[in-house]
Amino acid sequence: MRITSPVTIGRQEEISLLERSLTQLRESTGRTVFLVGEPGIGKSRLVDHCVQQAADRGIPVLRGRGSITGGGTPFRPLLEALSSHFRTTAPPADPELLPYRSALARVVPEWRNAAAPGRTESVVELAEALLRLLAVIGRDGGCVLALEDLHWADSESVAVTEYLADNLGRLPVLLLATVRPDPGTALNLARSTERRRVATVATLRPLTAPEIRALVAGCLDAPAADVPDAVVERLVARSDGNPYLAEELLADLVDSKLLSTTTNDPQATDGSQATNRSQAAGGWHVTGDLDTTVPTTVVQSFGHRLLQVDPPLRDFLLLAATIGPRCCVSALRTVTGLDDPTLFSRLRAATEAHFLVPDDSSPHDYAFRHAITVDAVLAGIPAAQRAALARRAADALREDGPPTPDRCQLVADLLVTADDRPGAALLLAEAGRLTMADGASASAVLLLERAESLAGPAHRAEITESLAHALAEDGRLDRAFALAGTLPTLGSTTLAADRMVALHTRLAWAAVVAERSAETVAQVAAARARLHNGGAPEQAAALAVVEAHLALLPGEEERLPDAERLAEEAADMAERAGLPVLACQAWQVLAMLSRTHGFDVADGCLERMLAVAETHGLPGWRFEALIRLGGNAFMRTGEARRLEQARAAAEDLGSIVLSQRTEGFLAMHAVLSGDPATAEEIIGRCLDAAGRMRNHATHRYLLLTSATLAAHQGRRRTMEHVLRAFRQAGGEGSLLTPVMLGLCRAMCALLEEDRATADAEFAAAAAWEAEHPNVYFLAGRYGLRPLLAVLAGTAGWAEHAAVAASPGAELAWNRQFLDLAEAVLLGREGRAAEAAEAVARVRRDPGRFPTGHHLGLRLVAEAALADGWGDPVAWLRTAEEYFHALDVPPVAGACRALLRQAGVNVAQRRRGRELIPAGLRAQGVTPREYEVLALLVDRPGNQDLARLLSISPRTVEKHLASLIQKTGRPDRAALCRLAADLAVHG
Known part of the structure; x- marks a missing residue:
């Protein structure tokens, strides 16, 4: 018999929603749909239906899923989705994707370049890159991105999914995700996007009794009227309307011969042959007491089925279930110790017994038919036996090659089952550190939080230290600060002083970047409290660099000389000690401090920073040096060569955020350089993307640049409209305030010939600058x-x-x-x-x-x-x-x-003036005078000119005299030569 129904039962409303969504793709209308429901309720069947409908319409489908064993692997469902698509087609080579290739390389292996400088793209950069890629894939009719089991996905994948849901409304993309109704980030995402009206949430209800009857009829290939009422009543009661459970219970009834059909075919020996003849034989019949002789739960059903297989296969299935829902062949080989012929023989037998199925997301691996199957298989064995199996699997996997986040997390889960919580904590901490090194700080935080909850006293402090670092990396500074404050200062579990100094210094630097001066001061103080005898030179230097930034705050001007001296000493020490990152940090702050001495000194510091970055292969710091040098060069000379170099460096890094930052400077350069077309092109290309990516600083700068462009064209209404958006984006009171007042609003007033308003705007800018650090120099002061x-x-x-x-x-x-x-x-x-x-x-x-x-x-x-x-x-x-x-x-x-x-x-502004060469327009030549001059090429007389222009000879004489006076030519002959030159070169 069939294990599953050949048709989807009871989901017509959801099917209609998905089919409408596919149809709307032709109109470039995107949609996000979350299918929410318990295991076995039919989420995957609806995804299968949607995928088939898309294939019938020629719509590309990208399909991936989360994994219970891969929650610590960044972007796993996205990688699977893109791999599923690009397995049969090459990634698109569209020029518009070039800036995004490096970010996409994290999930498109074909685009990885070992020669490219190493850099970890942010989640937002990858999300924007994926949005652009989906738009390209779907531009000829749409595409579908199906992400299943999002509740098991890593935090970064959930964040990317949220970004896509918020921004694909005008793109031909259907995002379809399945989520269990368990509390967690995935369900929170589904509910929050539904509240924001950017997604539709379809919660799948249990099947009714008539729908269960239709499901059974489909499985048995029989008319619904032939399904015994007792079978329907039992399945409704025992499955609670869950179609997967109903199918499993039905299969058990057939296997145990409690539900059978009569056949006259002596060769019919299995259910499928009987099914093919069910109508001819009179239909299906109950042959025993369903309530007393048949298992009452799916667990019992699987236990019964497990007892019927050979002992070697039973042991194999128990060990596979202990590892998890997915059966990675390499992991099974390691844990079981079987040779390949025996291993694949067991896998084939498990598949034939309906325990395993080929894994759609990994063609060479297997998976249990459902997560419920795993629970059912393991439920029948004693806890001690399960712990022993878990210990055996953990020991084998731990010895099998270098640690990876996935492997560490899998072994940690096994150790928890084996009641080794401290051992699991250490492995989860290792997974967290590896994940953070790969740039997935949010996933690292989750892993380290779990590690901390399992850790014993001996290792809790070092795990807490790693968690504080991960929180700082993820931008959750308040929690990082609070957590650092909980670390013990006395006793055997106290971290070494140098590690505590390093942690507080790292948090202080994070506070500097976030412009949180109070927290910077507090973390510096905490670090200094742990220093002994001034600390090691590199510790003192790192703190000096952080403290130097504090001298740039309002009211701290008297600290500038000391800060500059300490930063110089730190830069010198860092270079001698071979600490290039610290050296770059020191030269960067020195460049900011030394602006009071002039831009030559500041540029000298930046050139040194650039040299250190290039010598030691630090592409991120190289970019920072180039963009600061480029900004200075643009202001000093008006040229953009260094900014172009910075843009190229950002593209080499594959950083969309850094590229947008550079584009903002280039757009402002274009505004001041009188190139509105370039400015408008950059703003149009980058403004919305920067807003979507929450690249707030660049988004504000681009808005201000757009307003400045309007101001420098005298378009006040447009300027005010954009400035409203600038204020809504947090621009009011930001460091850009003097630019807004002076370079933008005051300039617009001057182009309106309103000097009083311009004076007021400049005065407001000066008052603001008196209370804040002087960051921008083009605001009029x-x-x-x-x-x-x-x-x-x-x-x-x-x-x-x-x-x-x-x-x-x-x-x-x-x-x-x-x-x-x-x-x-x-x-x-x-x-x-x-x-x-x-x-x-x-x-x-x-x-x-x-x-x-x-x-x-x-x-x-x-x-x-x-x-x-x-x-x-x-x-x-x-x-x-x-x-x-x-x-x-x-x-x-x-x-x-x-x-x-x-x-x-x-001269009056008549039509045709735009045809006059600029030089002659500047000399005041009128359109009529230019007509006279143009006719002098053939040296006609005044009478001929008068006839050709329908004017009097006296008027011709006046025009000629005016032309001689305005152009500075000595006589009529010279005017004729000028006309000939214009004819040749015009």
Whole structure:
């Protein structure tokens, strides 16, 4: 007979939901569905149905599952899912996936590159990468990602699943996951995503009596009317509507001949042959007392079946069940000691006896038909025998090769069964440390927490130490701090002083990165309390580097000299002692501390940091050096070469987070460099992804960059809209506040010709900077605000000299405005030539920061007109042309008004002006004058020009005279040569 029903019974509502979800994939509408139910309720059957429907529609399916023995293996169900798909097809080579290949390499073995620098991607990076990959796989009609037994999955896989559920609504992806209703992270995820309305949760109910009858009829291949009522009543009572249990009980009834069918075929010797003739023989009949002679539970059913197999197979099954639901062939070989022919003979016999089935997720291994099967097999043996089997398996596996997280966890579970809790604790701790080394800090925390709960007094402190490190790595600093405080300070179980110092120093550094100064101080104090005689040099140096960061806090300025000296000593000691990571940390903080001496000194520290990182193969620290050097170079000179190197370094690392961080700087560079297309492309590509990935700092920076882009185009409404999103993302009160006030809002006010508002924004930025560390130098304090103060007459040479002597004055964006302020001061003193030369310095590079450059020309031209120096007409024409093309009417209009005030005829803005070469537009050539000039190529007379343009000869003479005056040409012949040149080169 069949062991399972050929059709899925009682799940029409869930089937309709899945089929609708598959249909919606054609409309690029994604969905997440959680199937929740007890073991055997039918979750996997629904997944099978969905997979078959997807295959019939040509929709790719990626299928993986969690494992009760693999909870400590990062991303196991995802790895299985991708392997199941790429086993028959190569991973896509789409260029859009290139930035994500390194992250995906964790779960796509074909993309692993042993030559690439080692780095552990964050869970969020992998989740975003997987989202992009699924979008590519499903773009021609959708795809299905099926993750079964999510309750057994590692924490990282659950986190990735949550990320996918939150973000695949507009992608052609169906995420289907199965979860037991047991308390835990997987069930919490299902419920929380349902509350957020990003997922549908289908809780599978027990089957009703009519549905049980239909299930039995399908198994027996008989009409439902032929199923005896007594059988249905028994299965309903004993299975509680669970279809798997109902099938197992039915199988036992048939095997024990209590349910049989009559056949006239003398050769029919098994149930399946009888089933094929059931209708002809009159159907199925009960042949005994179901309540007294048949096992009353599935456990008894399996116990009965187990007694019927040969003793060697029985022992084999007991040992396999002791190991767990999955029967890894290599583990069975190790534990049983059988040779391969005997081992595979036993596996084949166990499969034929319906205990084992081939493992879908690992084609060369086996699994028990269901987790219930394992429980049932083991329930019939005494606890002492089970403990002995577990000890035997644990001893064999422990000797079989180097430890892995999976192996350690499996052996630990066996030792718990064998009542060796301390031994299990040590193995779980080892699994936790290995898992943390692989970057799965959340799974490491779970393993170490379990280890701590099992540990005896002799090992609890060292396990607690590892747990505190894992919590810090996972960003759960409050728990890490609290746990470190519980470690004993006296007695035989106390950790060695150097380990305690290392732990508190590590936690202090984590607090520095999280910008938690109070906790940094507390952890430094705790570390110093454990030092003896000042501690070892490397301990003192590591603490000095952490403490140096504290000198950057508001109100701690007097500590800067000591902090700088200690950091220099730490860097020197670290390099001599061969501690490159500590050396990089020291050079990094030195670069921050030394900005007060100028950017040359700061860059020198970063160059040293870069050299150490490259010499010792530290790609993460190499990136940090490059991006800081790139940021400084961008501010100092306006060039982005080092930022491009940093982006390449991030791509080599395979870090999406670091790539986004670099892209943020490049987007701001594009805004200031007058390249809005590049800025918009970067923002459009990275902004939403950074938000999805909770890359909060970069997300805020990209929002501010988007607002700054709008501000530098005079689009206040767009700027304010983006700034609202910036504030909602935590931007208000962040270290970006002065940039928001000065580089963004004040600049927009200036492009609206509203100097009063600009002054107020700059004043707010200055007030904020007075209360906080000065992190950003482009917010106006060192450039644009001093220029406005000089123009307003509220600042003179003394104030200008004070700003010009600061490190911020070295930066190219600021330098242009300070040079213009100097020109204004010189012009007021009648030093016209020197003033003009100061403006000329600025005009040598108009394309570096075009908006700032032309705004500066508009501002300085007003002072030059008033004081009678320089060439303000040419500056205003250039600025007017730029802001007209940029569509910033207030500034363009102000330029035209100043030109009229200077007594210059201002050309009307007629159609065709965009066809005039930029040089001629800057000289004030009008569209009609350009038409006249273009016709001079053939040297026509005035009468011919008048006829061609339908104007009078007198008007032609006026246009020619104006062209000679505006272009500086001596005569008509020279105009003809100019027209010929334009025709050739135009």
